[in-house]
Amino acid sequence: MPSYRIQYSKKGPARYVAHLDLMRVFERAARRAGLPLAFTSGFNPHPKFSFAAPLAVGVDSEAEYVDLELSDVLLPSEVAKRLSASLPAGIAIGEVHVVPENRPALMTMVDRAAYRVEGRLSGTLTDAELESAIGDFLAQPEVFVERKTKSGQQKRYDIRPGIFAMSGTVKGDIIFLEMELKSGSSGNIRVDEVLSALQEKLPLLLKAGGFAVSRTGLKFIPRESVD
Amino acid sequence: MDILDRILLEVQKPARYAGGEWNAVCKDWDGVKVRIAFAFPDVYEVGMSHLGLQILYGLVNSRPDSLMERVFAPWPDMEEKMRENKIPLFTLESRRLVRDFDLVAFTLQYEMTFSNVLNMLDLAGIPLRAGQRAGNYPLVIAGGPCAFNPEPLADFFDLFVIGEGEEVIGELLDAYQAGHRRGLAREELLLALARVPGIYVPSFYRVDYNEDGTIREVAPVRQEVPERVVKRVVRDFDRAFFPVRPVVPSMGVVHDRIMLEVLRGCTRGCRFCQAGTIYRPVREKKTETLLKQAAGLVGHTGYGEISLTSLSTGDYSRICPLVTELLGQHGRRGVNISLPSLRVDSFSVKLAEEVQKVRRSGLTFAPEAGTQRLRDIINKGITEEDLMEAVTAAFLAGWPAVKLYFMIGLPGETMEDLDGIIRLARETLARGRSAGVPPGRLRATVSASSFVPKAHTAFQWEPQSTLTELKEKQAYLAGRLRGRGLVFNWHDVAASFLEAVFARGDRRLGSALEYAFRLGCRFDGWTEFFSFERWLEAFRRAGLDPSWYAYRRYECDDVFPWDHIDTGVSKQFLALEHKRAMKGGTTADCRLGACMGCGLCPGLAVEPEFAGGNGNAIV
Structure with a gap:
């Protein structure tokens, strides 16, 4: 059919x-x-x-x-x-x-997802400062977050390998971030995990909870590698 | 990102507040003359399962001069965020403030939503008491079954609509506009509206009490208003407005299917049942009408299930041809039929067999009482043989489980009646075993709710059993309804007690309700939020004794707080029914031919309407 x-x-x-x-x-x-x-x-x-x-x-x-x-x-x-x-x-x-x-099922072909994040800053930040903070963030070999397992236990999980790209700009008191994250049935990174980890590198600059997040695209595993 | 959208990211199930569902109507605010907010005092999933909302929403929005938008009680997590961020109550369609509407119309389905009514008014920034709403505040109005004893809420509402809404809503909108054009002040506007039959404006009635606290009289204080407000009944039910484009929620709700109302009213005459009085007479839609509405509904909603709703769908005179036709027309497209209210007989099981291919869940029957003697007292016209035939038929047809609904604390109940419940449950299991249901799957679930005396019923004179008695009875059943295949469910007796207080309450209860709201009572119908302690504190502060209301046995000639609300069924008839009940005498269904003299048809100049034919012929 x-x-x-x-x-x-x-x-x-x-x-x-x-x-x-x-x-x-x-x-x-x-x-x-x-x-x-x-x-x-x-x-x-x-x-x-x-x-x-x-x-x-x-x-x-x-x-x-x-x-x-x-x-x-x-x-x-x-x-x-x-x-x-x-x-x-x-x-x-x-x-x-x-x-x-x-x-193959659509779900198994998803590889990466691109996101755009918009948030309001609670202080001043220049593009250069943002760039350097993102640079520091991505330079980390590991970025651990706490995840809950199905049985309800806390587990440390390294999200760094699933962060493929990140960039950002500032316009007035609005910050824009773009990121490309691992997605699909073989591992999934959530935007809010990345944002809360990033906040440690940008202390006090991002107002918590006020992010508007958009998924701008999904990338699939190239056809030849699944066929 | 606006503040509301930010909050929606922080609450559970934000779809409750998002709107934008299929068939939701967003009309131009300035393009209409009257704007109504339909307020449902419970959470979205419950409110969106209410057919009355869909009827009035469709009806009002079909008028070019009016619009209706929806608002539900925000779940406590959302309420907290709204209060924290000073966001007043808003409607789903346009996110406008509820207080900017001309009318705010609550539906009162259940006494335990009353605290939510006050909370919603408070969240909307509308003064709680009608007397404090001078000036530009909306008219706060209500309808629904609990409006048949409106007195506990009399201080909070500008007016109540008594009875069926399909016709009177239009008259209300017309009268409102006419009053507005004439520039009437609030009180004069209410006076004009009070002339619409079925509209009760409580501030135009004075309540006098006797020294013992009972009511001496409820009398009009303005000569223009009627002494008794008579309920509205839709004249031609078959042709009454019925929405074929109901709002289709995007999230799961309690009744997530097409609700096709096949008939209204029930004349079986169970003596505890308020719906049996207030929705009289019985009126069935024509089969052709139902088929047409079903086709429209399937096409406009995309639902995969049609539920044939009414107080007793098995009573529809052409039920078999209707079901056969519906299956023939829609079955191939993956649309199922469901029957939510089954009579206790094998015919109903055959019908369920016809429509339900999946038999995962059980069939539900409501014998209500455990012995024939008590079933005669309550006039539940079924026998033990009926029940046993029905459960046997269900087991033979492949259902492994049945649910049996009973009431405890009914007038005249003895321990034998409780033993009767236990015996019926065990006998049901025995029938299941004989029918060959695998022992691991065989189940009889017994639910026992507590009897609540309701206004306008034959038992309105009767006291409720005490909390202690009810608890003891529950414990008695729980101790004996044990063993393989038996499940026993019961309800919180404290909630039933409060339900009884308000069901037969008077105007003085308003202050207890307001204290309860101030003390934080919300969502009292939800066990996780209900606090009996808080309620008792509210009654203490109001200086009222709730047991005086719940446990009161009224004398035959006592005046009830709701005597000025006229259902068309005479108080004399109910008194006679009460007397018959105490002697264990039964009363037949007037559907069978003979008039039982309830007074409705001559009083309201109405007649039962039947679709004709013999529905009990098996397809």
Whole structure:
């Protein structure tokens, strides 16, 4: 049955939709759109959606991906058109294309995610000072954060290998940061972990809790390495 | 980033406050004449499961001259952030302040939400008491089942709407606009609104008390208002407004499915049941109407489940053809049907079998009492054979578990009735074993709630059992409903006690409620927030004894605090029902033909409406 890879953005009120609720939002949208959904077999059939990478609640995104299987062939543009008209405020469909059969699950192909962070400074900071603080931060061989394991225990975890790039600028009292972090089923670094670790290098300069975070893109493992 | 969005990152489930759901309506604020905030005094997930909200929201927003937006009680974590950052209560659609609306309309579904009503007014920056709202504050109004005894909340509301909202809401909006055009001051505006049938403005009524604290009289202080406010009943229920574009939440809510109301009212006449009185007469929609509404709802919501809702859906006269048609039209698209209220009979089980392919959870039945004698007292017209046939049918059809709902503390209850509950539960398990349910999966869950005497019922004269008695009865059951396959659930008796206090309360309770709110009472329906100690302190400060209200046995000719609210069912009929109950006599359902003389149809000039046909023919 045909599969479609759907790119969408998630902003405005939709950025508060939790990852686990997204499936429900898309299922209902697809039904409103009259798309011929393919269902899993078994006693409790559900439609075959597969999301690329969970997005934290409250984070905007410009480029999310979901794979959807249908029971009939439709033109990708038709899927895009129908879904666009049926999604709640803040979710907008970008490109849709057909996924060839037997491709690995979308989730296993995600490698990195790019983020943009905007926050208000509580003191003055120059671009040069910021650059040097980021430099110091990235120069650390290890950056440990506390993570909770599934059993509820605290565990130290080195996030440094998962931070691939970081840069920033200051405009007035607003600070902008860009970063590229490890994402996907083989390891995931959260923006808030990076921000709280960075605050140690930029003491008192970032006001806690006031960051607007956007995911600007997902990078996939190059096709040849999975095929 | 604005402050509200920042706060939303710091609270649990921010989607509760975000709005933007499918079918949410954002109208131009300046393009309408009347703006209503619909206020639900519980959390979003509960409020969005309420069909009445969807009906009124759709109805008001379908009028070009009006808009309605929604607001729910913020969860305590959100309340804390809002107070800390001085963010007043706002609506989801436009994030406008609730106090900027013309009307703030609460629905009163449950007594234990009353503290949330006060908290929401306070968060909105609206003075709690109607008498302190001179000038530009919104009119604070309420409807819903608890408005049928509005007295405990009389000081806090400008007006109450008694009965069904579909017609009176339009009349209210018209009268409000007319009053506004004429430049009426607040009191004159209320007087104009009080002339709309079904509208009760408590400040126009004076309450006189006897020396023993009982009510002598509730009488109008203005000659323009009616002595008794008669409930509103939708004339042509089949053609009444029903929303086919309800708001579809993006987060999980309690009832996360299409709610298709198939009929309204129930005339089975259970004597403890307030809904049976206030929603009379029985009116069924035509099957064609329901099919049309279902098709619209499936297309406009995308839900994968249609729940056929009512007080007793199995009573719908054309239930089988309806279910068959719905499955035929929508089943292939992965849309299921569910029946939330099953009668205790094998027919209902066959029906459930028809619609439910997955049998993971159990079927629920409500025998309410453990012996035939007590079931006759409460007029629950089912027998032990009915129940045993029903559970056997459920087990044979593949359900491994059943839930049985009972009430404890009913008038006339003895230890034999408690033993009856235990016996029925054990007999249910025995039926399961004979039906071949694997012992590891077989389960009978018994839930026992505590009887709460409610206004406008045959038991309104009866006292509630004391807290001690109820606790002892729970312990008695808990000690005996043990063993493989048995599960016993019960409710906090303190919450039931307070429910009883307010259900039969009078105006004086307003001060206790206000103290309770000031002491921090919130979300009293949620065990994690409910504090009986705080409530008792509130009553002490108000100088009121809550047990006087809960444990009071009224005399037959006593005046009730709610006697000026007219449900159409006569007090004489209820008194007769009370008398019959005490003798163990039963009363038939008027659906079967003979009029039982409740007084409703002649009094309100209405009639039951049926869809016709014999629904009990199995498909």
